[in-house]
Each structure stands twice: as C-alpha cells, then as structure tokens.
Amino acid sequence: MIKIKKMLDISGQFLFILAVLVVTYVFAMFQGGQVSWVIFYSLLPFVLYSAMLFLYPLSGVTVKRSIRAMNIQNGGKFQVSLTVRRNSRFPLLYTVVTEKWEEDETALLAGEQRKKMFLFGFRKEMEWHYEIEQLPRGEHVLQGVVIEVSDFFGWLRKTKMIEARDTILVFPKMIDLHYVPFDTQYDRGTLASLLNIVKDTTMATGVRGYQPGDRVTWIHWKSFARTQTLMTKEFEDRRSQEVLLLLDGRVSTVFEEQVEFTASILKEASSHQAELALVTTGLDSSLFPFIHSEEQLHQALVHLAKIKPTAEDKTAPLVDFSTEFQHGGGIVLITAKPDWLLMQSVLRNAKNARSIICFVVVKENEQIDRAMENDIQLARSKGVLVHILGKERFKEAFQEVAG
Incomplete structure (x- = not known):
C-alpha cells in the first residue's frame, strides 16, 4: 500500500512537470513573440532534467555505516560515519541523507545532525560524520538511511529507504567501588x-569433566595430556x-x-x-x-x-x-x-x-x-x-x- 502511494505521488509530480511544459508551449504558440518562446526554452532544460531524474533508479545507491563503538556506557559519545555510493555519474543536485532511528527519543536527541544535504554533482561517493553527545542507557536501533533527491525547483522528489540495521547497546555507567568485606x-x-x-585454589580435591564457564587456570593439563579430554580441578569451597x-x-x-x-x-x-x-x-x-x-x-x-x-x-x-x-x-x-x-x-x-x-x-x-x-x-x-x-x-x- 505504501509503495503504491509513493508511486502515485511521484507520478503526480511528473504529470505536473509535463503540464508545466505543455502550458508554456501552448502559451508560446498562441501568444507568439520572443518573450513567450524564451520562457518555453528556458524551462525546457529543467523539465528534461526532471524527466531524466524521474527515470533515474535509486536502486544503485548504497550506504555503508561505520560506528566507532557499538557498546558504550551511559552518557558516552556516539560517533558514526556514513558513506553514500552510487554506480553512475548522473548529475544529482539536492540529495538529503537522513539516518532513521527506531526510537523517536533518540532521533530528537540526534537533532539535525542525523540529516545531511549533499550536492553530488557527477561524483559517485560522498561521506559525512556525526556524533551524539551523552547517549542514554538502553538499546538503540538504527533502521537504515533515507535518501531523498530533488530537481532544481523541488517539483520532483524521489525517496528511497535503504535498510542498514545496527543495534547500539548503551550499558549502565559503572563506578569503581571501594569494597570493604563484611559479615x-x-x-x-x-x-x-x-x-x-573464592575457592581455595591451593588445594585440589579431585577432577571432573570440563564445563563451559570453567576458568582456564583450573584445567588439569596432565589429565588432558593422557586422555586428550579436558578435565577441571575440583577445589574445596x-x-x-x-x-x-x-x-x-x-x-x-x-x-x-x-x-x-x-x-x-x-x-x-x-x-x-x-x-x-x-x-x-x-x-x-x-x-x-x-x-x-x-x-x-x-x-x-x-x-x-x-x-x-x-x-x-x-x-x-x-x-x-x-x-x-x-x-x-x-x-x-x-x-x-x-x-x-x-x-x-x-x-x-x-x-x-x-x-x-x-x-x-x-x-x-x-x-x-x-x-x-x-x-x-x-x-x-x-x-x-x-x-x-x-x-x-x-x-x-x-x-x-x-x-
């Protein structure tokens, strides 16, 4: 349903551009004179560019995200780099790239930093960096990147959501406690x-089969050398x-x-x-x-x-x-x-x-x-x-x- 709505929207924009071209042409034909034809020929390049942009596929656009640290502590700084690539040199003018967060609160925290406008021109790759100060504790999900391209006057706008899911886990801020034993x-x-x-590791009372989570220092290496089976020392609690x-x-x-x-x-x-x-x-x-x-x-x-x-x-x-x-x-x-x-x-x-x-x-x-x-x-x-x-x-x- 959403795809159909998008197709109808962009088709409507394209029909509007064609209507502008037809109206200016009819005006020039019936009005005559140099001024009316100047208006028509002045609009013609822009209309042709909009038509080519309408046919330009955004499927060739890819995004690579690089996150400095996936796991940070509460209040830490989140830093990310985004690289936008495409496989052709079709001239792009106004290209807006927006990070899409799953949580609205995180998007508000990122503010305008999560959005960047490029003037691609004929280049095939653009890159930008942004950071969020003091990212709160929790699980934050980056769903992907929204690419929006536009023609000269904003008559035609094409949008594509590029899936690029990353999960950033913000751990609680841990304090070094001054521990004093008691009771x-x-x-x-x-x-x-x-x-x-702790266990009294100075006194081994036997051996048992190795279990996940056992410390490496508890492995009975002599038994392993004989049987080629990992065994763990048992200590007196x-x-x-x-x-x-x-x-x-x-x-x-x-x-x-x-x-x-x-x-x-x-x-x-x-x-x-x-x-x-x-x-x-x-x-x-x-x-x-x-x-x-x-x-x-x-x-x-x-x-x-x-x-x-x-x-x-x-x-x-x-x-x-x-x-x-x-x-x-x-x-x-x-x-x-x-x-x-x-x-x-x-x-x-x-x-x-x-x-x-x-x-x-x-x-x-x-x-x-x-x-x-x-x-x-x-x-x-x-x-x-x-x-x-x-x-x-x-x-x-x-x-x-x-x-």
Whole structure:
C-alpha cells in the first residue's frame, strides 16, 4: 500500500512537470513573440532534467555505516560515519541523507545532525560524520538511511529507504567501588567478606569433566595430556555463602542510579570471583542464577542495559529464587522504595539467607518522608540491614555499611 502511494505521488509530480511544459508551449504558440518562446526554452532544460531524474533508479545507491563503538556506557559519545555510493555519474543536485532511528527519543536527541544535504554533482561517493553527545542507557536501533533527491525547483522528489540495521547497546555507567568485606560465613566460624567469595585454589580435591564457564587456570593439563579430554580441578569451597543482587524494577526518580549501582556491584563482585546471581523485578521479572564466566556477566549487563522501569500496578510478582539459597547466602537489595510489599516478597524467598542488606537509593540531600522512615524501621525489625545513600556515595557504600 505504501509503495503504491509513493508511486502515485511521484507520478503526480511528473504529470505536473509535463503540464508545466505543455502550458508554456501552448502559451508560446498562441501568444507568439520572443518573450513567450524564451520562457518555453528556458524551462525546457529543467523539465528534461526532471524527466531524466524521474527515470533515474535509486536502486544503485548504497550506504555503508561505520560506528566507532557499538557498546558504550551511559552518557558516552556516539560517533558514526556514513558513506553514500552510487554506480553512475548522473548529475544529482539536492540529495538529503537522513539516518532513521527506531526510537523517536533518540532521533530528537540526534537533532539535525542525523540529516545531511549533499550536492553530488557527477561524483559517485560522498561521506559525512556525526556524533551524539551523552547517549542514554538502553538499546538503540538504527533502521537504515533515507535518501531523498530533488530537481532544481523541488517539483520532483524521489525517496528511497535503504535498510542498514545496527543495534547500539548503551550499558549502565559503572563506578569503581571501594569494597570493604563484611559479615560472611565460612564453613567454620564467622569471618568478614560478603562479595569476596573464592575457592581455595591451593588445594585440589579431585577432577571432573570440563564445563563451559570453567576458568582456564583450573584445567588439569596432565589429565588432558593422557586422555586428550579436558578435565577441571575440583577445589574445596572455603566459603559457603552466595550473593544475590536484587534490583527493584519499579519506576522511581532514581531508577538510572539504581541500575548503575547494581551494574557496578556486579562488576566488582565478579572481579572477586564471587558466586553471583541477579534478580530484577518489573513487567517480566528476570533471574540470572549463575554468573561465573565473562559471558554470563556480559549477559547480565546486557539485561541491565535494556531494562526499563515498570509502573507499580504492572509489576509482576517477584520471581521465585528460594532454590538459589538452599545452602544459605547473602542478598543485596537495591531499591528506592523499601516498602513492606517488597520486603515481604524478599523475606518469603530468602528463608535460608544468612544476611539481607538493603541499599535505599535517594537523590543527594533528599529528605526522607515519614512513610519511608516507617518502612525502613519495619525492615530493620525483621533483620534487614538498611542503608540510605545517594549517587555521590556509591563508592563508599560498602565501607559505610561495614563501619
């Protein structure tokens, strides 16, 4: 239907041009005189060019896009180069090239930078660069490029959409946390560390078959040399606690800060070889039960890059993660609304959890209202360690809790 409409539009424009030529010719024939014929012959080249442009196929036009970085962090600079090529030297005058974004918000952010007018002339290739400052977190899709050519007076306009799909993923901005261990259980006794959960790699207790995600340093090379089968060393687990990060996906004024804090903890915890899991609430609650390898960490960060806040009335029930804590573990909850509904869901799933820490993210210097104070007191009465902090104190969050 759209193609038929486009064909009718351009056909109508071409008929208008022919009508102009016929009218000027009839005028010259009946009026006579030098002036009327000058008008006719002056318009003739422009009409002939418009006719040739009508027959000129845009199918020979191609676009190549080059993006400097496909994955950037929130607030980063997006830089792209576009090269427009064609396979003939037919003279083109006004050629407008426009990047087409899937999201209107991103198109508005790019503004006029995403549009460029060329005077091709007889050239076969043109190139231009543009950039978007502070691209927001999320998945941004470039659908393609719209090419529009026009004649001298804009009587005839031809448009073609060239498919060139690219997806740009903007990750949450991750902060280097100053981690201080606190409140974790060993198999024997109580020692300090919530996230620094490692295996005792100095004591191998056996070997097993290799599984995706196993570290290269754990491979038993002597066994591989004998059997040509990859085997992995098994170590004594010196710590029995696991860590689950729980992100409250309900809409809030500090949702971006919550996502950034969650991503920063994930990055820091993984660098300490923690036994990690991630749960996010929202329209579709998501669970990442095992984050051991770089690939699994990347999948979790991709989810955090794409996640969008959900209105409270549309929030799905909290996904069941009780099976992840059969042997006990610690929970780190990141929220802006520590209400009883959320806490009740967490406590119901975390019966075997050894500790629950709730970070309440607020705007810097924001006053806590009475309702939130009551919610915090109720959570503390249930054994939840609650800590209020703004973005400026993310780096020292664990130091303050440990203190």
